Amino acid sequence: MRMVRTAVFLAVAASSSLGAQTKINRGLPLNADGAIRIYNSVGSVRVVGWNRDSVAIRGVLGKGTTLHMGGGGAGMKMFVEGTDERNPAPANIEVSVPARAKVWVKTATADIEVTGVTGSLDLYVVGGRITVNGSPADVNAEAIDGSIRVVGSPGWMRAKSASGDVTLDGSSADVTISTVSGKIDADGTGFDKAKFETVTGSIRFAGSFRRGGLVNFDTHSGSVEVGLSSGSPADFDVVSIAGPITNKLTSTRPAAGRYGRGAELITSSANGGTRVQIRSFKGPISLIRLD
């Protein structure tokens, strides 16, 4: 596959020096809503949205690496290739793209940072960090053991990591965050349809829900802490098979589980209106008031 890509891109590729690190500074036209795909295994990728119909790439390529790029106004690709695939030298690149562009980035351990893009984001790392600042139309971010942090208000968000932590600081009408052992930390408002799930990681939510929404929290053994501001509507359906439930949000006390063990809690805050389901096998669950 890599051979094919190399062959296709050689015509427009600008090779770096095979010696020490090489600085790059290149550009290509791209439509305001064009698509761009970036692959860089090691190092870092910084993507910045700007108000131009073009792409500019600046950065430093490590020894023995080459940047290949090409495409047209509707879509373009670029990738960094090293001569030593098992131990590639890092490449640190910054790519300025039209703000409304559809951006796809994939790395192995390279960190990804995206700022000021209002189009779609598809971001994949194995072990690097993903950071998104701003309000893209949608974000799909996936990691194996890397962390994911979103600061802003994406219209739609999916973030998954296994052992990495996932943080959302902002708001999103439609969000799904999933980890295996990584922590989930969501701080914000305007959650309409939301799902937070982990196996052993902890979940901490602080903020408010939109009336009429549907919000789910699922854990096996991690703790779940849901903190709501006083005006946030919620109809809670809380079930724990073997873990404790603590309610400091309303006056309702948890009851014994319907199957003869565990605990359950049915309660509402701010006259209800948003369905909130919390399920835990043995992780402790806490509902708290933020103000």
Place this chain on the structure above:
Amino acid sequence: MTDDILDEDRIRDLEARIAQLPREIEPPAGAWTAIKSEIARKGDARIGRAGFWQQPAFLAAAALLLVTGSSAITAIALGRRAPSETAPGVAARDGARPTATPATLAEFTVVENDYISTANRLSAILESEETQLTPETIMKLKESLRVIDAAILEARRALAADPANKQLVEMLSTSYNQKLDLLRRTTEMGRS
């Protein structure tokens, strides 16, 4: 409710009686001669033209009916095997939940086989492509899979002790889905 279907004594008795049956029996004396004469009486034309029950369309419909019926019987049997212990109010609340998750251990067992076979298939793909990932990533991936497997095992044991607990079934389904999702994502990540 389940005893009339799964009475272990009756099953053992039935197995014992089956074991005593001869493995093969001879047809009654003169049977073949009678068959041949009957065929000859009905004539070659009748033999050459298959009856409606031998037409491909009828056979296909019959096969479909057999499969559907078999599945229905299985579903009914599984449903009967699960004691109905759902607490009052659960049905109403779950009615609003858009989920097709099985409600009991018996029903889940059928789905679980699919989960396991899919996980095995993805694991095999991943193993064959392991060189695409660094040893550190593989180590962390395996650790994450161990975490999920431990959660599955724990929930599975709890469900075995409490087979009608729908909450446990849902938790177990969630854990399996997380495992499949992780395997799928890792497999795709490795294909850079």
